[in-house]
Amino acid sequence: MRGGRQRATASLRHRLAERGVDPALLLLVPGLVVALALFVYPFSYGIGLTIQPTAAMQEQWGGGIFANYVAFFSDPFVFDSVGITMRLALPAALFNVLASVPVAMVLRHRFRGKRLLTSLLVLPITLGTVLTAQGLLIFAGRQGWINRTLLASGLIEEPLRLVNNYLGVMFSLVITGFPFAFLLISSYLSGIDPSLEQAAKTLGAGWWQRFRRIVLPLLAPGLATTFVLTFVLAFSVFPSARLVGDAMGETRVMSLMAFRAFGEQNDYAMASTIALMMGAVELIVVVAVLGLRSLLYRGTTGGKG
């Protein structure tokens, strides 16, 4: 046909492959099956549960099928756990990120014992939260080494309360979260071409100016990502809130409330609601941080990436 588009002579198979449809797609099958079976189905089922409140809940809080949500927002005992969890997770994530930056900066340079120091910093990742909690109780409890040493040396008269409260959980979150943040930030830092800092040096910038004007802006997106990841880790804190915290008081975190509804009250619907709201709160923080991140420079940092 004159003027018409010439018909492609490539085979169908070739044309599909051009659009990314080829046998390699089969590699996705196992992953998809697992995701459907272990995530999509249970998650949807959980959402379904939240709108099937027990009769008792409906009677107490009203709201029909949304009684669980009404309860979540109206019952101060439940709703306060949002603030309690935030009060732990935000400062813990912030501390882990901010404390990692100077350590990672120093560990960029070559020096004796660097490998040993790095290993020591990363080691706590291998400890489970339960082991960390156990260690904290022994080390920082009323009868722990810290208190006994301080008492014996006469520096204090009453043992310090370092565990079974807010502080205990915070320690545990730092011990488990810091190595993680440190590793991530180290790899982001190694992606920044060292000759950028050298160039800044020859242009007359002192160490603070180099950090403030060159390293920090290039590192900022990495800091945001690291913050989000450590925040999510800290937000779902459960074992340490129970073991080294004050489970019914100042560390009554959301995961504990969900567990209470599930394990003690056998109210799966309410437990699902709390779990879902946990996800919602995390999502809000993550979206907010990533939104801020998108305002920053996100191109190449000149290094090995």
Next chain:
Amino acid sequence: MSDFESLELWGVGRRFGGVDALSGLNLTIRSGEFVALLGPSGCGKSTALNCLAGLLPLTHGEIRLDGRRIDTLPPERRGFGMVFQSYALFPHLSVEKNVAFGLQMQGLPRAEIDSRVREAIALVKLGEHAKKLPGQLSGGQQQRVAIARAVVLEPSLVLMDEPLSNLDAKLRLDMRTEIRRLHQSLGLTTIYVTHDQEEALSLADRLVVMREGRVQQVGTPDQLYESPVSWYVADFMGYRNILPATVVSVSGGEAVVELPGTADGGVRLTGRAVGAMGAGDRVRVAIRPEDFAVASTAGGGSTGGAGSITGAVSVVEYHGREHAVGVQTGDTMLHARTTTAPDVGGAVTLTAPVERVLVFPESLDAVVPQEVAA
């Protein structure tokens, strides 16, 4: 613009874990000079530059600017501009802000910064790209930003570390001219590191050829080009034919040498002896391709003079006005140039005038770096 009389390097050295990357570098650089450090990778030229910039602390020696010791100052207080091989532009800052960075560090008033940045950007002809990020520019443009960023501070010394090595051949020629133009119009004292002899010869007022952390020869381009002190320097100066040989006799500055492994086992050449040598010494003979006269071996009779080498033409490359010819003789390939292309496979005779054949001692360690007053 350079506000000093002379920069002196006294016995500057740098060791890395027991290995001398640079040792005993003595050099006096006068204001406004363009000095090139030339050598292959690992010869210590970049180490020397980083020591000057202050990015590497010295392990030996001193650097003095008009008698004032500066090797103890941190790089940010030396006031030298540096252009890096990778350009090292700040990727998150626009061209303008990259160029303004150093001025801002000096705490200059905004109006002055703005006008000087505009001038520097105009100087490297990047006016229309001022607001772009480095990632949006081509390699040559990025290199120009790097140069503008260094010269906007009017530094007493500009250090350039192989600034053209990441550019393609055509752009490299353009940028070379650009750098020379900037140097001439601004009068900036410049130290330029390169492994490219053409770049060094065309840009520099003075060349420093380095080998294994030590200086082999210092001199003006024509001094180095005409009278290299060793076969190592000759190799950099376009003597593409470097042949091992043995001295037969020496008299009055001329040496007769015998090339081993050539077709008939005993080709003799006469050349200018550079350095001390006696009969039986192992030497290297250096001849430029353009100094060979190529004649087809019809009659077979050689024509005296410096001696001649016969061989078979194995490669002919077209180079526009002339042809690069590879002549295989024994197991060595000799390079020559001709105006008319010889037949591949044909037998030819290569001859060179005595004064164009240089004979050097084989050992390079005995070479005394000579500072020639410029």
